[in-house]
Amino acid sequence: MVNNNKSEKTVIGTNACATCPAHHVANLKKLGVNMESWDYVVALAGNPNTGKSTVFNALTGLKQHTGNWPGKTVTRAEGGFSYNDKRYKLVDLPGTYSLLSTSVDEEVARNFILFGRPDVTVIVVDATRLERNLNLVLQVLEITDRAVICLNLMDEARRHQLHIDDRLLSKELGVPVVPTSARQGDGIPDLLRAINDVATGVFVCQPHRIESGSKKLKRAINQLVTKIEAEYPRLTNPRWVALRLLEGDPQIIDAVRSGELGGLNVTADQMDAIAVG
Ligand SMILES: Nc1nc2c(ncn2[C@@H]2O[C@H](COP(=O)(O)OP(=O)(O)O)[C@@H](O)[C@H]2O)c(=O)[nH]1
Numbered sequence: 001m002v003n004n005n006k007s008e009k010t011v012i013g014t015n016a017c018a019t020c021p022a023h024h025v026a027n028l029k030k031l032g033v034n035m036e037s038w039d040y041v042v043a044l045a046g047n048p049n050t051g052k053s054t055v056f057n058a059l060t061g062l063k064q065h066t067g068n069w070p071g072k073t074v075t076r077a078e079g080g081f082s083y084n085d086k087r088y089k090l091v092d093l094p095g096t097y098s099l100l101s102t103s104v105d106e107e108v109a110r111n112f113i114l115f116g117r118p119d120v121t122v123i124v125v126d127a128t129r130l131e132r133n134l135n136l137v138l139q140v141l142e143i144t145d146r147a148v149i150c151l152n153l154m155d156e157a158r159r160h161q162l163h164i165d166d167r168l169l170s171k172e173l174g175v176p177v178v179p180t181s182a183r184q185g186d187g188i189p190d191l192l193r194a195i196n197d198v199a200t201g202v203f204v205c206q207p208h209r210i211e212s213g214s215k216k217l218k219r220a221i222n223q224l225v226t227k228i229e230a231e232y233p234r235l236t237n238p239r240w241v242a243l244r245l246l247e248g249d250p251q252i253i254d255a256v257r258s259g260e261l262g263g264l265n266v267t268a269d270q271m272d273a274i275a276v277g
Pocket residue numbers: 046047048049050051052053054055095152153154155156180181182183184
């Protein structure tokens with residue numbers, strides 16, 4: 001299942017500052033999240049019916065409200081909690097099976113992770129349907145290198161005599177994995193600690209990224225990655241961006257051109273230099 005890519009890990013390690021907040025204040029504002037009274041922003045992702053709302057309630061208690069995503073009819077729950085004197089804003093993303101941006105829900109979830117650059121993305125997975133849930137996990141790990149897996153419904157897994165080696169899973173995915181039974185509140189203190197560890201850089205994630213495709217495609221990706229990295233040295237997902245550019249994803253092309261992606265402003269000439277090469 002896992003095919004570790006050492007060179008990519010090195011790139012991630014040198015580009016990202018693990019202890020600095022990762023979130024993008026200006027982009028978050030556009031996404032309707034004001035960070036003025038918060039230290040960190042945490043996104044909550046997951047397939048539908050994995051207990052995402054239950055986890056959300058367990059983390060935030062009564063400190064929450066609902067509204068809409070800006071310009072969309074998709075509802076959003078927001079809340080907050082404090083841990084170790086730090087204030088965390090928690091944003092519930094729509095429940096999705098993927099981040100391919102083929103539905104409004106998927107687009108909302110993808111854009112929040114990509115442009116908002118949350119300090120931590122918690123991915124709630126159903127421990128009784130791990131394989132199916134890993135699809136979304138791997139897609140999230142392509143976009144962000146700051147994630148925590150909340151392995152929920154562990155009571156159900158135990159009831160079905162399913163044993164999951166959460167330590168091995170964490171090692172293979174390169175991010176913390178926390179077993180929980182959110183309905184009973186089991187594992188929530190561990191989840192809080194893992195969120196805090198990733199947000200503050202105590203745990204530096206080395207997310208697993210799949211390498212697939214033909215030699216020709218890999219060569220094209222590598223060429224593009226070199227150029228993207230030269231223009232956006234702080235980007236943590238150049239390979240994912242390269243793939244989207246090759247696909248001709250209009251949103252990503254715009255984001256590269258406008259500088260929205262890196263929070264940097266590139267000129268049209270620089271963009272053309274990347275695109276034409
Ligand atoms: N047995 C069990 N049920 C859970 C757990 N977490 C959530 N649930 C239940 O699963 C159902 C779906 O939960 P919900 O939080 O609405 O899932 P969401 O669709 O991902 O937001 C609800 O009936 C919850 O009470 C858990 O850890 N164990």
